[in-house]
Amino acid sequence: MNGGRTAVDLWVGIFVAIGIGCILFLALKVGNLVTFGSTEGYRLEARFDNIGSLKVRAPAKAAGVVVGRVERIRFDPKTYQAVVTLKIDNTYQFTTDTIASILTSGLLGEVYVGLDAGGDTTMLPDGGKIAKTQSAMVFEKLIGQFLFDKAASAGADKAAVGGGNDKAASSGASDKAAVSGK
Numbered sequence: 001m002n003g004g005r006t007a008v009d010l011w012v013g014i015f016v017a018i019g020i021g022c023i024l025f026l027a028l029k030v031g032n033l034v035t036f037g038s039t040e041g042y043r044l045e046a047r048f049d050n051i052g053s054l055k056v057r058a059p060a061k062a063a064g065v066v067v068g069r070v071e072r073i074r075f076d077p078k079t080y081q082a083v084v085t086l087k088i089d090n091t092y093q094f095t096t097d098t099i100a101s102i103l104t105s106g107l108l109g110e111v112y113v114g115l116d117a118g119g120d121t122t123m124l125p126d127g128g129k130i131a132k133t134q135s136a137m138v139f140e141k142l143i144g145q146f147l148f149d150k151a152a153s154a155g156a157d158k159a160a161v162g163g164g165n166d167k168a169a170s171s172g173a174s175d176k177a178a179v180s181g182k
Helices: 002-030 139-181
Strands: 041-048 059-062 065-076 081-089 099-104 111-116 128-130 132-134
Touching (some): 041 065, 041 132
Parallel strands (some): 041 128, 059 111, 099 132
Antiparallel strands (some): 059 065, 065 081, 099 111
């Protein structure tokens, strides 16, 4: 009886260990902390005014396909811009008029770099710089700007309504003066 119990305990322990391993693997995969095989690639550099919540190891995608990863992010104190270094797989080449954009998958999805190749025939070399970039849209700034614009337009509407009443009141007063003067 003891031998059967030990075998069941052993199998339960194996399944628990496999389950923990799977959960750990999924956590690392979701966090972009594990990749299989180090693909050879070349580096491209892009400068952005705002990168939002872009992180190192975030994907670089072209037409929805992962073509590389963000290798490094640094701040340039001279231009006050974020400098993003991308490691692109050698099987993908991009033209000199490629546009790099900071994008988000869905409303709360992952942040990634989107690459849109242009029509030029000259390819970017290793260490090349992407000249055309589009910064991240920061929702907090958009909401703040929307609220500020609404408050400003409400203030302008209120001033216009108040100004109209003053005009009507002064016009009414001049009408009364004209009537009493006859």
